[in-house]
Amino acid sequence: MPNDHNLLGRAPFASDPNRSRGRLHAESGPGERSAFQRDRDRILHSTAFRRLQYKTQVFVFHEGDHYRTRLTHSLEVAQVARSLARALSLDEDLSETLALAHDLGHTPFGHAGEDALDKVMEPYGGFDHNDQTFRVLTHLERRYAAFDGLNLTWETLEGTVKHNGPVKDAPPTIAAFDKQWSLDLDGWASAEAQVAALSDDIAYNNHDIDDGLRAGLFTVEDLLDLPLVGPVFRQVRAEYPGLNGQRLRHEAVRRMIAIMITDVLTETRKRVAEHKPQSAEDVRNLGRALVSFSDEMIAADKAVKGFLFPRMYRHWRVNRMIVKAHRVLQELFGFFIQAPQTLPDEWRRSVADKDPTQTARIIADYIAGMTDRYALEEHQRLFDLTAKP
Template sequence: MTRAPYAADPNAHGGREFAALNRSTGESAADAPQETRGPRTDFQRDRDRIIHSMSFRRLKSKTQVFIAPDGDHYRTRLTHSIEVAQVGRVLARGLGLDEDLTEALCLAHDLGHPPFGHAGEDALSDAMARHGGFDHNAQALRTIMRLESPYPEHDGLNLTWDLLEGLAKHNGPIAAPNWALAQLDQAFPLALGTWPSLEAQIAAVSDDIAYDNHDIDDGLRAGFLDLDDLLELDFLADQWRAVERRFPNAPRDRQLRELIRDQIGLMVNDVLEHSRNAVKGFGSVAEIRDAGRQLAGFSPAMQDHERTLKSFMYEKLYYHPEQVAAASRARDVIARLFAAYSQDATLMPQRWQDALPESDPDRSRTIADFIAGMSDRFAIQSCEKIYGERPQGLINV
């Protein structure tokens, strides 16, 4: 599809925080051509740096819905991020946006999640209450701008301004950034008060589409949801009846998967139609950022359906008694780890000890960085090593 005039341009992005070095002299050379290592645009390079990062690989063992599941087919943060990227590319292509920037944003959006999902985030937020708190979105920026540092010339992955800006505010402008995002914005201003590119807006709605529907799939597989409950939602009941009419003799599990696919298709087509109408008359990405409102997303009718579905999922799945019990035990693991490292820094790996500031708030923030980077498995193992017993009751599927 032809690139839309309001698409982000990899040849006219907002630059990188750290200028390229002249490879022969080692001196800063802002105007020197970047080493390409292959015919890639700058947004493709962003995507590839994310995919090759250790933080991205660790997502394979971080909670999406179920903590440290035994089953191989439940989503993790990694598989969820890949599914978000698939939805994002479809939407970006349909709207004439930059697919590579959209994909990079989708792949990076959960890099700041600590172990055990939102339960782990709640525990870190409590532990950090006196030191500025903890937020997984700001932590994603902190991870790719400061903590994930494979290059000899600078900290972080040195991604484009457009990627960082989109990741910082893919859910909209930020009037009061927390300490982590404020520090990064001071070092490399990200225009936090404006709306981001359409690519970032599409990444946000792709996240909603993916987890709204794939969490249903996992909830059904785990037995925490059942079809009768789903059919209490009229818009899902209509889709189910259509599936039964088309495939009356298909096994129930295949019909259910067809229901999920149909629902994703409905949401994707709704976003495409609504967003195309919303961006008519816009001629540049700058105009998108200056619009003062969200332009890419669900229609009002679909937005109502999506909110109803979210409320249903919280009641039936996310706040299921077994989920609540597992989350409580997960929060205890994170709290105990934070307390242990705060009292005895020698329990941390040597490189983290060497980098640990002497006083708060930076000392506690560094400890939180270490814990936030853990996988579920590593957090459980670390707690067992420190306290002499393995945390129980975390695996509920």
């Protein structure tokens, strides 16, 4: 019998691991761990998860030890998700699993790398990091004798695909899998998946403000007119006159995270009272998100993103990294598409006898799995004639 400590006090609309739709490939029972706990553990032990340590959030790995990477971001999202799920009496393990998995398909160099791969992959169906995450979970991780991928539960795969809502025009990997085992793409995901999606927003904005201030891309004064952010910084300054630097940042960010979490809980409880869902299927068929920010917080979140885009994500220092990232990944792709026989053995064997589209997808898989550091080193090996192969 699985450990059922997380079943106590469960909301009627929470996901129940004992009623999971199962796995594509049948396995023996979960033993002491629930099905969702096993999913979480498989993600934690995956190669793709370890690589997140050296994949960029905004800053390239060598710019400083204290900036966030995809790994630290994923851990922070998981912490917020678990807290929200517990407060809403949902399955904490499923929310944590989805939070830990959500960035596994990201390329080196953050969104700049994704844009670069999408451009070179345009003739072959494009590149999408959500689809790549799904490829990692269902195909690219090769740790088990009986199957490719991690063979996760239906609920984890569904939540990975639909955490931001119903999916229209599914990208290729997701579309192909959906034909094999339907993920109900036209419906909403579980409440646990919705929690993971909002936890990503909460962590992303607040921690990018922290990193942007740390990097000197903007100042506290630049933030004072923003909703949510400005009032919090003013309040902290009023309570602690003269507080500056690291402590001011951390105190303000801590409070902003708490405010956003409280807003999600208040709005979600209001929607639960309105709709009275009695099962996880009720959540999927609701026709709208059950877990949500309030309208006021949605507007504040949009304003913060609107500030961060030009002041951080398109700051001249970040733009230089973006241009470099585009060049590195496009040149790597161009090299391998012209000479696939130069790929490392495992990948070279994979492209044998493949058509051009399949070959391009395999090359994209190889490049997308690189860390920032490995991509730079591989580029140097291929384009510096004096470098060792």
